[in-house]
């Protein structure tokens with residue numbers, strides 16, 4: 014185990030897990046949790062070393078996500094959005110934008126969320142952008158934005174004709190952005206909102222990247238690995254609470270399946286991870302007994318989180334594989 018994975022495990026065990034029920038009851042991931050992640054360098058986990066990042070390899074990144082998710086899924090979920098923004102800015106941002114923001118993002122002095130799916134998913138976009146003078150103007154509705162109120166910056170994807178434009182927008186209380194909380198049965202502390210965007214102007218120098226939508230869709234399957242670690246983390250939490258059982262070997266096999274699957278195999282591997290978390294959370298409920306029905310118990314929170322992971326970050330092929338595993342394929 015690398016040092017950073019060991020630090021993540023310690024942080025999850027000593028801070029995140031003991032506080033998780035209180036965090037959910039309070040309805041918001043505390044900034045102090047994110048500060049602790051930043052102090053351990055985790056906001057720069059995927060960032061380049063020359064910007065203060067840890068430049069961690071994929072195996073380390075997935076292991077850290079799994080450990081943090083095992084501790085507290087809401088905190089891990091908010092932090093994971095930040096990682097996504099750092100990764101795209103580092104990989105594709107123009108030098109000036111990288112120089113302005115990457116160092117502070119890697120050190121956790123600035124935090125980012127993402128608003129991507131409204132423009133990336135197939136079909137008509139829910140968020141569009143058009144140029145106007147030196148600005149780009151955003152209009153539409155982003156159904157899910159996590160970490161609202163915690164993030165200083167938002168990596169936004171918006172459609173301009175056949176292209177997707179990625180922009181680094183400021184967040185904040187402005188009349189052109191209206192956030193409505195999403196009422197949720199799991200990860201409610203992740204401060205996830207529906208964001209209505211009306212004539213919101215972003216300076217053209219904040220463009221990170223412009224990519225044909227068709228190119229992004231063609232490459233989508235290759236990027237499905239990381240969210241699978243959220244389900245692995247929930248399953249890991251269950252195995253630790255249950256004690257030694259055959260689920261330990263299943264978890265190792267499902268993790269190996271995710272690690273070795275190529276783009277074609279990833280939807281099935283993601284379905285296997287989500288199904289395992291769901292089943293393991295059922296085992297935790299059964300092992301806990303009636304106390305698992307009490308709101309605030311770790312078993313009932315874990316079961317709700319496992320249900321959320323049956324749908325989060327899904328794709329048609331993941332859904333089909335999951336329905337098959339759950340015995341409901343058409």
Ligand SMILES: Cc1cc2nc3c(=O)[nH]c(=O)nc-3n(C[C@H](O)[C@H](O)[C@H](O)COP(=O)(O)OP(=O)(O)OC[C@H]3O[C@@H](n4cnc5c(N)ncnc54)[C@H](O)[C@@H]3O)c2cc1C
Pocket residue numbers: 094126127128129130131133134135157158159160197200205230233324325326327328329
């Ligand atoms: C609690 C919660 C928080 C979320 N937070 C965020 C967030 O912070 N930022 C954010 O951008 N999204 C966020 N999402 C959205 C998420 O990333 C997925 O879009 C969503 O889980 C899939 O939902 P859906 O099945 O309703 O499909 P939709 O997103 O409505 O997509 C429609 C269809 O297109 C497929 N699809 C979606 N994206 C792609 C793609 N890139 N390539 C190919 N097919 C695709 C879906 O599988 C689905 O079949 C959040 C979702 C939830 C539930």
